[in-house]
Amino acid sequence: MEVVVAGTGYVGLVTGVCLANMNHNVTCVDIDEEKIKKLNKGISPIYEDGLEELMLKNKDRLTYTTNRKNAYKKADVIFVGVNTPEREDGSANLDYVYNVIDEIIDSLVKDTVVVIKSTVPIQTNDKIDKIFKEKLKNINVSVVSNPEFLAQGTSIKDTLYASRIIVGVEDDYSREIMRELYKPFTEEPYNVPYVEMDRKSAEMVKYASNNFLALKISFINEVANLCGKLGANIENVTKGMSYDKRIGNKFLNAGIGYGGSCFPKDTMALYHLSKELNSEMLTIKSCTEVNKKQTLKLLEYLNNDFKNLDSIKIAILGLTFKPGTDDVRNAASFDNVKILLEKGAVINAYDPVGINNFKKLISVNKLDDSKINYFDNIEDAITGVDAALIMTEWPIIKNFDITKYETLMNEPYVYDGRNCYSLKNVKKTNIKYKSIGR
């Protein structure tokens, strides 16, 4: 089967490489020449564990090109895996998706299945279907919704051993093609559950899943804030809750909220849609409000201990929105650094892989970077600072010798936004330590 994947970001590239790993011939297309050049040299344009190795393993079945027209013409199946960023009003910007659809329309010479993997608002698949039907009279295009559930940092595992494959189909032709395409994933050793449904429900599965996970995080963060006030320990609380199988133990880590390219965008998009349909989702409204506040939780601690932040030196440990990725989109670090700079603080920023992307983010947002110093090791970043704020639970931060805060910092105020250190170890030191809900 000839498969084409449009978009070589997290969703598109990982999908393409994993399909190639299942013996399909895959052409990955993108409008970005630089990305394609890198890919042709075997270099992944995104930081993702195991991706380059899998690209190498399947190199004979993988092609990378900017010649989209040629690729779409030959395709049996085209996956659309381009970005759907958030607009200022919270709705999803589908320009990239519709650009791909236009290019497909201009290129096709035979019947093709078009699979929408990008996260799109509910009913978009139907709209795309209508566009194809209106614009292509002699060629049949079947539109399939096949949402993506991969998480950054574990995306290869999340795709090969997916929790489920959700396929929204409306006709027998595409139903058969999709079954054939995904057959290897449903067999040993992968055994991924394969679930067919109508397109709109498939679209909703994606939004409902991500929004539910975001809700779990906001809920537990509010409980953690209460625990903090009561002197209870959120880790004991979630442990106690987790024995109830209906609750489980996943996505109950309290911290400084969720970031990344998915949860903030998908919560906004679902909320926006619910309002449009006159069915405002109040749970999601609260979820995003809680998250916004939680992102700045460490500043509350800081403001309690320091009356004035002008010229105070602060280490920011961890810039990415979570460990295992170089992605800084909607990372708590940015909002915190922005406020700290406004208050006149001097920043020592550390991250094992996210510094370059963070620098770009600072520059795109036109923030004055003259008061930000970047460090590639924790020791140097905390030397002589008045406070350290832990934003990301990188293993290197979690395993960092906690006594060094005491010896290297000016004042050992350590605010741990990801509960990296055990309270037992903290108690052995003289650091002035605050974490989330403990």
Ligand code: UDX
């Ligand atoms: C998420 C979904 O997990 C994935 O299924 C979907 O396809 C895309 O969105 P991702 O954004 O890569 O994936 O990251 P994820 O691991 O889900 O974490 C999102 C954010 O939630 C991070 O900022 C993380 O720090 C935070 N989080 C996660 C918590 O604060 N507590 C938790 O218990 C779990």
